[in-house]
Amino acid sequence: MRKNIFVSLFAFFIISQILESKVLAEQRPNILFFFADDQRNHTLGCAGHPVVQTPNIDRLADNGVRFENAFVTTSTCWVSRACLFTGCYERKHLYRVKPGPLNPQLCETSYFSVLKKAGYRTGHIGKEHVQLDKQSAVQMFDVRRQLGRNPYFKEQPDGSLRHETQILGDWGTEFLQEQPDNQPFCLTISFNATHAEDRDKRPGIGHYPWPIVTDGMYEDQMMPLPRLNDPAIYESQPDFLKASINRQRYFWRWDTPEKYQTNMRAYFRMLSGIDHVVGRLVKQLEEQGLADNTIIIYSADNGYYLGDRGFAGKWTHYEESLRVPMIVYDPRLPENKRGQVRSEMVLNSDLASTFIEFSGNELPASHTGRSLVPLIQGNLPQDWRTDFLCEFLAVPQTIPKWEGVRDKNWVYARYYVEGPGHEPYEFLHDLKTDPDELNNLAKIPVDEMTESQKKALQTLRNRCDELIAQNGPSINEQER
Numbered sequence: 001m002r003k004n005i006f007v008s009l010f011a012f013f014i015i016s017q018i019l020e021s022k023v024l025a026e027q028r029p030n031i032l033f034f035f036a037d038d039q040r041n042h043t044l045g046c047a048g049h050p051v052v053q054t055p056n057i058d059r060l061a062d063n064g065v066r067f068e069n070a071f072v073t074t075s076t077c078w079v080s081r082a083c084l085f086t087g088c089y090e091r092k093h094l095y096r097v098k099p100g101p102l103n104p105q106l107c108e109t110s111y112f113s114v115l116k117k118a119g120y121r122t123g124h125i126g127k128e129h130v131q132l133d134k135q136s137a138v139q140m141f142d143v144r145r146q147l148g149r150n151p152y153f154k155e156q157p158d159g160s161l162r163h164e165t166q167i168l169g170d171w172g173t174e175f176l177q178e179q180p181d182n183q184p185f186c187l188t189i190s191f192n193a194t195h196a197e198d199r200d201k202r203p204g205i206g207h208y209p210w211p212i213v214t215d216g217m218y219e220d221q222m223m224p225l226p227r228l229n230d231p232a233i234y235e236s237q238p239d240f241l242k243a244s245i246n247r248q249r250y251f252w253r254w255d256t257p258e259k260y261q262t263n264m265r266a267y268f269r270m271l272s273g274i275d276h277v278v279g280r281l282v283k284q285l286e287e288q289g290l291a292d293n294t295i296i297i298y299s300a301d302n303g304y305y306l307g308d309r310g311f312a313g314k315w316t317h318y319e320e321s322l323r324v325p326m327i328v329y330d331p332r333l334p335e336n337k338r339g340q341v342r343s344e345m346v347l348n349s350d351l352a353s354t355f356i357e358f359s360g361n362e363l364p365a366s367h368t369g370r371s372l373v374p375l376i377q378g379n380l381p382q383d384w385r386t387d388f389l390c391e392f393l394a395v396p397q398t399i400p401k402w403e404g405v406r407d408k409n410w411v412y413a414r415y416y417v418e419g420p421g422h423e424p425y426e427f428l429h430d431l432k433t434d435p436d437e438l439n440n441l442a443k444i445p446v447d448e449m450t451e452s453q454k455k456a457l458q459t460l461r462n463r464c465d466e467l468i469a470q471n472g473p474s475i476n477e478q479e480r
C-alpha cells in the first residue's frame with residue numbers, strides 16, 4: 001500500500017514538474033530570427049516595392065511591426081554580424097580592427113550566451129563571418145551549423161544539387177523538429193543570399209544564383225532603373241569614392257542595360273527564395289503548435305547599392321548603404337498593436353537587447369544598443385535616440401576609415417583618406433532639403449554657408465567626437 005502511495009506521489013511529482021516546465025516555456029517566448037545579406041530597406045513588398053514578391057515576409061509585417069527607419073551602424077557583412085552578436089558599435093567590439101576572434105568578454109553578454117544560460121536552446125545556422133574562440137562558441141550555441149556561399153549550390157549525398165537558401169530551410173526545420181517540449185528556443189537563420197557570388201561574374205545564374213523554387217520569376221518584367229542613376233551623380237563624388245570598390249563592382253553587375261536587367265531579376269529571385277524559406281518555417285511552427293508563442297524577426301546585415309550613384313556594394317555613409325529592413329512579429333500582440341509602421345530610429349545592434357528582454361532577462365551593461373520591446377508594444381520612451389554613430393573601421397583596401405553621425409535632419413561623415421592624423425574629407429547633407437544626399441554642404445566655403453549650415457557642421461563634428469568618446473578609442477588611438 002505504502003509502495004503504491006509512494007509511486008503515485010512520485011508520478012504526480014514528475015508530471016507536475018513536466019507541466020511546470022511546459023508552462024515556463026510557454027511564458028518565455030521562442031525567438032526565430034531571419035537574417036538576410038545585402039538587402040536594402042525598400043526591397044520588400046510591404047515597403048512598397050513595385051516588383052519584388054515577398055508575401056511571407058509581408059504577412060509578418062501586416063501582423064507585426066515594421067521599422068521604416070532601421071539602420072546598420074557599420075555597413076559590411078562581418079562587422080554587422082559582430083554588432084548583432086555583441087549588441088555593440090564596431091567602435092566597442094573592434095572586430096578585425098584588432099587581430100584575433102570576436103572579443104570573448106563581449107561574447108559572454110551576447111544574446112546567445114545570455115539566453116542559453118537562462119535555459120533557452122540556442123542555434124545559429126548559415127553564414128557566420130565572425131571568428132569565435134572555442135570557449136565563446138560553446139557558451140553561445142547549442143546548435144551551430146555553418147554554411148558558406150561558394151558555391152551556392154551544394155552537392156547532396158544522392159548527387160543532386162541544392163541551393164544554400166533551401167538547405168538553411170531544411171536545417172531550420174530539423175532544429176524545430178528536434179525542439180524539446182519543455183524548453184524555449186532562440187534560432188538565428190543567417191542567409192548568404194542575397195550576396196552576389198563574387199567569383200562568378202556571369203550575369204544572372206552565375207553572379208546571383210537563385211534556388212530552383214524561384215525559377216522563372218520576374219522573367220517578363222522590366223526591372224525599374226535606379227532612381228539615382230544620373231551619371232552626373234557619380235561624377236560629383238570625390239575621387240577616392242569614384243575609384244573605390246563600390247565603383248569596381250559596379251562593372252561586375254550594373255554597367256550595361258542588359259546586365260542590369262538580368263542581374264536584377266536574379267537578385268529578386270534570390271530574395272523571393274529567402275521569402276519562400278520564411279514561409280516554410282512559419283508553416284513548420286504552426287504544424288508543431290509553436291506559432292502562438294514564437295516571435296519572428298526579419299532584417300539584413302547592411303544596405304546595398306543596386307546601381308545608385310554609379311555604385312555597387314555598400315561600405316559608405318549614404319542612405320542606400322546604411323538602411324535595412326526590420327520587421328518584428330509577436331503573435332502575443334493585441335490586434336490594435338499589429339500592422340504598426342514605426343518611424344523611430346532603430347539599429348541592428350538593438351536586436352540583441354530586444355531578444356534578451358523578450359526572454360525576460362536583464363539587459364547587459366555592455367550593450368550600446370537598446371531594446372525595441374517598448375516600441376513594439378506601441379510605446380515611445382521619452383529618451384529614445386535621435387541620432388547614432390555610423391562608422392567603418394575595419395576596411396577593404398579601397399575604402400578609407402570613416403566615422404560620422406546620422407540624425408533626423410542631417411548626415412555628417414569624415415573619411416580619413418590620407419590616414420589618421422591627417423585632415424579628413426568631410427560630408428554634410430541636409431536631409432530636409434536634400435533627402436537624396438546629392439549636395440555636400442561641407443565643401444561650401446565657410447563664408448558662403450548659411451548660419452544653420454555652419455551650426456549643423458560644428459554641432460555634428462562635436463557630436464561625433466562625443467559618441468566616439470562614449471563608445472571606444474578614436475581612430476588615432478586605434479593606431480597605437
